């Protein structure tokens with residue numbers, strides 16, 4: 001499936017190409033056609049699935065095709081989102097995807113002066129991306145009207161609920177014309193959200209991209225406890241062995257993917273990396289080589305791997321564990337297709353133990369630990385209260401002071417798991433948010449300060 005097969009118009013296709021998007025993600029495949037068609041939509045999807053583009057692209061297309069607003073300067077679409085960070089990210093995405101359209105947008109959120117936001121609205125915008133508090137504030141001051149809204153998008157509805165915004169959301173909705181298109185996205189569907197959906201959506205199309213955790217049951221899995229510094233050495237060790245003919249290797253970062261591929265090549269293992277910063281032609285070439293068995297390893301980031309469909313892939317190797325357990329299921333689901341025997345190997349350093357715990361919770365299974373490897377670190381023997389750290393990782397996780405995080409089952413050996421620390425990576429959605437915010441800020445530049453933006457053309 002390509003974006004043009006989804007009937008997106010040329011100005012959007014052009015922008016997507018420049019963004020390096022080659023294949024729509026599953027939520028985009030499922031959501032774009034009905035939203036283009038004007039249907040209401042209930043989307044069960046979380047951050048990281050590509051949901052922003054899933055609603056922004058058809059929204060931009062519909063506004064572009066409808067021509068200028070009537071009356072002039074009327075706000076035609078509202079995207080409500082719980083946090084300022086999300087609002088800014090959505091603004092950045094609209095800016096990027098809509099750069100070849102004339103659609104204007106602004107971002108409205110609290111904690112900063114309202115004047116620049118109000119000025120932007122006065123000049124006329126088609127889309128407002130907002131957090132509920134500031135939006136209500138502006139509405140109450142008569143500075144912003146929702147009476148011409150044609151499309152309303154409620155993003156991260158369950159988080160709105162968690163953050164106590166649901167009453168504000170209802171107040172906002174009460175001001176939007178009943179005759180409209182409504183899209184509601186939520187990672188989970190608690191009863192309160194189901195009730196809200198039932199009251200605001202009309203005959204919605206339902207799309208869901210939460211992975212089925214049962215995929216994981218068919219695939220043999222192993223975890224390798226290893227220090228962060230020896231992960232690449234372990235990878236080389238495994239790939240030099242005979243058991244693995246061809247592996248899709250996952251790295252959390254683009255930089256990491258490049259480094260891994262380079263190091264493998266140096267060690268005489270044919271490898272290439274693919275990620276969003278690589279030209280499409282380079283990615284296609286690497287993928288073709290991989291499919292033709294000319295590469296032993298293809299090192300990919302999660303997004304770059306979305307388009308990869310290799311039937312007889314026998315091994316997936318996670319050099320980094322993803323901070324979202326669903327991503328793990330997606331990754332390992334690439335192996336074991338079409339009757340092939342799948343095997344997923346994951347490296348886990350001490351900082352990734354909370355991710356491993358989340359993965360095991362989601363997949364409802366304990367992943368066996370492979371101890372028979374040269375870089376094994378026995379976490380189960382690590383920091384005991386007042387005890388001595390047995391290796392580098394132990395010293396690091398003990399913070400040099402030997403503080404115990406709780407009973408670790410010292411001396412038990414075997415596959416016993418330590419009590420996994422809760423520090424870091426807890427709120428996996430939050431972690432991802434921060435990463436992307438970082439990359440977004442360089443793109444939007446000064447627009448961030450005023451909280452508003454305008455498509456250049």
Ligand code: AMP
Nearest residue numbers: 021023024025047048049050051052303
């Ligand atoms: P989201 O779930 O909307 O927060 O998107 C997650 C990340 O995936 C963002 O950094 C997007 O830029 C990126 N992304 C979304 N759709 C695609 C796609 N079809 N191809 C490549 N990257 C994408």
